Amino acid sequence: MLEITNLHASVGDKPILKGLTLSVPAGEIHAIMGPNGAGKSTLSNVLGGKPGYEVTAGSVTFRGEDLLALDPHERAAKGLFLGFQYPVEIPGVSNVQFLREALNSQRKARGEEPLSGGEFLKLAKEKAGLLKMDMEMLKRQVNVGFSGGEKKRAEMVQMGILDPAFAVLDETDSGLDIDALRIVGAGINAIMRSPDKAVLLITHYQRLLDVVAPDKVSILAGGRIVETGGPELALRLEAEGYDSVMA
């Protein structure tokens, strides 16, 4: 579903990704772990198409298409979802308004009929329930006044509503307490665990992987994937640390 080949990317003049190659087929949940500064967030930003990240070499193919040739909103309409490490606050815009416009923009780009207000609210209510989030929160402004944990849960509600084929989740577990971690993990499973979907799960910690069992685990270090294995690799990292595993 997602094929990354020899990807090089820079921020400003600084090369961050230095020949990253990774393949994530449909049905797979693939965890990316790595030390600070390895390029994890750069990878997710490059996949999302964030301005300021320049791809200097390599390719990314998503469902057979050149992902890098698409604008961020086109990537979303093709089924890519980027879960933000730091979800952005948008004063003056309610979650409901934002997400309905976003969903209908995606549907329009795919040649589908827009959802009516009633249909949308029904969908939003169902997905909010999945993440144990009160509908009242969705009527509030996007992420404004939300705690760190609420922002991450709101991200997953967004993911549920937009129903992507592929999710890149950048440290979705950071800032979550134990209960919220379980809720978010269960949400990821419910929304994305499917033979025709896939997830790139970027995380520092094993604890999210206890809830969302990955099929594969890769270590990103120095801008490249240095090792790929099964779930046991994450356990080894947790027990022994990056230095010993990568040595």
Next chain:
Amino acid sequence: MTTATLPTRRDEAWRYADMDALARLGAGALDVWKEIALAPGEVRRHAMVVGSAAPELHRIRLDIGEGARAELFVTNAGSDYTRVEVEVRLARGAHFEFGGVTIGGAGVTREFVTQVVHAEPEATSNQTIRAVHWAGATGNFLGEIKVARHAQKTDAAQDFKGLLLEAGASANAVPQLEIFADDVKCAHGATVGALDEAARFYMMARGLDPQAAQRLLVQAFIGDAFVALEDEAERETLLDAAVAALEGAKL
């Protein structure tokens, strides 16, 4: 009687005005004032969209009686120079609410000039102005607040925010406070900035195209000016006129 001459830019209140457009309008336009007096306790609200393909000057004088309340909301979105001037006199315990938006490009100047006189004690005023400009356009807010010597317990607020969608556009805010009473609250704030790129990217990552993301962000930005406008239909009219002016704006 006709005012013989046009003002010049040396006059503080006309400092950022488009003098060529004013000349096209003619000196006679300066004599046209809409005078409105509110009786004690009266409540009156007016919402209007101003601006057209020709220069416009709107001069309004409001005399707000004791305990009365006047609300004025304006979308200033002309494709030529458009200036709205409001002179307000507040009696004891009266309130003046003003929400204004200047929006547009095409090198045009759009401005609000207010003078709010708190002539008696315990009056309040609140002004919220938003300016959204691009393509060499200018948005101005010249806001004067005068608090008379005995107008204790005055509470006056003024809030201006400018959003410039590209380099070359400008926004000018000139707060001018003259306070002769000592037990008063007068707040004013002015900021000018660009569109929040992080928010725009966030919206695009969720599927909104660049136009839709910009429209939502601008809508949210100018919405502050009309928060106090309780009539939803009137609020929609002013917001729609502002958003319509955004068509063709720089992305």
